[in-house]
Amino acid sequence: MYVRKVAKYLNESAALCLTLFVIYTAVVGIRVDMIQRGMVLLFVMIMVFSAELSKDKINYLVKGIIALLMITAGYSLLYQVTNFRQIAVSMGSINAFEFFLGAALIGILLIATKLTIGWPIVIISSLFILYTRFGSVLPGMFRHRGYRWSRIISHMVTGTSGIFGTPLGTAATMVVMFIIFGSFLEASGGSAFFMDLAIALTGKSKGGPAKAAVISSALMGTISGNAASNVVTTGTFTIPLMKKTGYESHVAGAIEAVASTGGQIMPPVMGAAAFIMAEMMGLQYSIIVLAAIIPSVLYYISVFTMVHFEAVKKDISSMSESEMPDLRETWKKNWHTLLSIVVLVASLAMRYSPVKSALFGIVTALVCSYFRSHTRITPRKLLDALLSAGQNVVGVAIACSCAGIIIGSVSLTGLGLKISSIIIAASGGNLLLALLFTFVTLIILGMGMPTAAAYIMVATLVAPGLIEMGLHPIAAHMFCLYGAVMSSITPPVALAAYAASGIAKANPMKIGFTACKFGLVAFIVPFFFAYQPALLWIGNATEIVQAILTSVVGVVVLAACLQGHARVKVSLPLRVIGFIGALALMYPEVVTDFAGLVLVAIAMVPQVFKRKEKTIDMPKLGG
Incomplete structure (x- = not known):
């Protein structure tokens, strides 16, 4: 009981200190990178492990280990914060003590990530570390010269290329x-x-x-x-x-x-x-x-x-x-x-x-x-x-810190350029295939992983290749963002669906598949703005206005065809025609817009003349 009370007090104190520290730096000015990021990660680590200490049914041995992990991580982070200038001038050279603290911090961060988020990103980050160390034994284009543990630890911990990076x-x-x-x-x-x-x-x-x-x-x-x-x-x-x-x-x-x-x-x-x-x-x-x-x-x-x-x-x-x-x-x-x-x-x-x-x-x-x-x-x-x-x-914060390990590995080994080359080669230079490969990768990586972490990984590895194939940089990164976002409702691991299942008292898989149907436009729109960035406000006024008007009509018709019902029931042949027309409208070109309008008219105009089976109203916002 005493341990739980202390742990709860420690957790709340760390949360309060983190919030006040960030507000203070927003007022007086953001601190240098290692101080700002190190202090926030310090408070976060304390919260993660103090939350574990406050749980019931944990014996004193386990509590002792958790406390030791928290103290070690805290000391390592404080050492980085207070000695960052000295470490910076060492040009990546670290002594045995700094090696131990850095290795401990990486290991404890992986443990904290597992406790906070789960196994997926922990496994992926660990594989990237192993790849950085043993890449010299791999065949083909994935081979690199390999790096010693001291170089890896230094790269991941002592600068802003790894854990303390941009994320x-x-x-x-x-x-x-x-x-x-x-x-x-x-x-x-x-x-x-x-x-x-x-x-x-x-x-x-x-x-x-x-x-x-x-x-x-x-x-x-x-x-x-x-x-x-x-x-x-x-x-x-x-x-x-x-x-x-x-x-x-x-x-x-x-x-x-x-x-x-x-x-x-x-x-x-x-x-x-x-x-x-x-x-x-x-x-x-x-x-x-x-x-x-x-x-x-x-x-x-x-x-x-x-x-x-x-x-x-x-x-x-x-x-x-x-x-x-x-x-x-x-x-x-x-x-x-x-x-x-x-x-x-x-x-x-x-x-x-x-x-x-x-x-x-x-x-x-x-x-x-x-x-x-x-x-x-x-x-x-x-x-x-x-x-x-x-x-x-x-x-x-934990997801971004762990994703920093992946970014550190990519920057040290040059893996990003290799992955981009593979995507370009596998797609045969076909942009649509490259986009499909990327979107599927995002959905898989995003299973059980926060959107930010999934986005960081794919944007680091794949976005350069998409840009090289001709995509506008904003379109390439926004494409990666959409794929990462939609992993929240994509089975088998759909975090939003799992959260809803507890309230709805329904099967999370069934919720996930139904949610994919309701959110289908989010799976489709990224492909269109990849080809025509007018949907991202990139282009002249005429292109943007045309894109907005036709896309709005397209998504409404798309909804009717997916539901098989608008004013009244829509027959299967007309649903197919309307679906194709809606997709054509969502691609902002004059030819596709004209073709889409014709197909949509064929599919939807009969709705005006069909007799209603019941008294119904159309979409409205209130009375």
């Missing part, structure tokens, strides 16, 4: 600040307002709770960017409501899972991978946000219309008046909670750094919470928000 640097600055912003917005009642607003807007239409799940998850995604946490946050309320109004359990879980997954590609905040993308490409974050707008809107239009046609097909009723909040009253009481998001977006638009923009948003959320008594952030709420933010950083 952890991004997590220790931008990602943490936006997580803090999300915690403050939630503490001020912003997330509850999103939910009430979504229900008030959609509740009177068919399948209202499902549409509310789509809208609220999109809104929550702008401040969270984590699929599983979005499911838990909004799904606790929306999934039971969907089941109550007639949706099957697995369908309700799938709708919430796919809606929450889209939050990772929903501006202005998106997920951790978007910040890492900006850093890896050397671009302003606002450019990534701009590129993500059209694809993310297409995603949610598709999911919303899929939900509507599902409600029409199953004749699912709307919500009763007693279950719905009043729109005018909801807005009147809580509109001020949106001001922090307005400030955040405006700051990004004015080209303030993401860190400063998030800081302005945090301060605004805190100040605006005092506009109404029911949203006021009391000292208790403030402490809870700071603790929650620190604890929510753990998964991202």
Whole structure:
């Protein structure tokens, strides 16, 4: 009992220190890389192992080992932070003591990753370490000269090429600040307002709770960017409501899972991978946000219309008046909670750094919470928000640190260029085949792994090859991001589907496959913006407007064909014709747009003249 209390106190203290440290550096200026990243990883390591110590049914021997691991990792990180200048001038040369500390840190990081995330990224990172050491014995193009353990440890630990590289640097600055912003917005009642607003807007239409799940998850995604946490946050309320109004359990879980997954590609905040993308490409974050707008809107239009046609097909009723909040009253009481998001977006638009923009948003959320008594952030709420933010950083920071091992191996061995050459050779120079290989790789690597880690691996290994084949750099990296995001709902390991299954009381595999159907557009759109980057705001105004208009029509028709129902039932031959037409419309070229419009007209115009079997309504936002 005493150990658990101490461990809990240590965990909360580390979380609070991490949050305050990052806020402090956002105000006075980010510290040098090794200090900023090392201190954040130190607090994260303490949280990981103190959380293990607080668990029941662990004997004292195991607790002693966990404590020893935590102390060793802490000492190693403090040594790196306090001696980074001395280590830097040694030009990669380390003594026996530094070798021991570095090796221990890598091993303990792998253990912490397994405890936090699971085995997949641990196994992959370990294989990369072994490849770096023993690559000299491999045949063919994978062969390299091989490196001694001292060189590997030095490369991975003593500089910013490995564990302390760009991914952890991004997590220790931008990602943490936006997580803090999300915690403050939630503490001020912003997330509850999103939910009430979504229900008030959609509740009177068919399948209202499902549409509310789509809208609220999109809104929550702008401040969270984590699929599983979005499911838990909004799904606790929306999934039971969907089941109550007639949706099957697995369908309700799938709708919430796919809606929450889209939050990772929903501006202005998106997920951790978007910040890492900006850093890896050397671009302003606002450019990534701009590129993500059209694809993310297409995603949610598709999911919303899929939900509507599902409600029409199953004749699912709307919500009763007693279950719905009043729109005018909801807005009147809580509109001020949106001001922090307005400030955040405006700051990004004015080209303030993401860190400063998030800081302005945090301060605004805190100040605006005092506009109404029911949203006021009391000292208790403030402490809870700071603790929650620190604890929510753990998964991202650990994943980014472990992914740094992979990046370190790639940079030391030159593996990235070799993988790119293999993809180009295997595809025979065919871009479509190369994109298919890449997307499948992303789905496989993303199973059970955070989006950020999956994106980092594939963007490091594959994106250079796609760019070499002619893809626009933003299109290549955005393609990698989409594949990593969709792994959250792709069986057999679909984290968002698993999170939804616990609430929906349904089979996670069934939820995952159904979610893939509802989110099919997210599997398709990346291939189109790879060929025609007008969907990423790259091109002239005419191309962009044409791409937006035809793609919106395309995703709506695509939803109708997948559901086999629009105004009334769509026959199988017309579904096939409409599906092909929708794909043609989503490829922004004059010839394909014309062909798509003809095929869509053949498939959908009969809907106007067919007699309705039941009284139904078309998609709408409220009464």
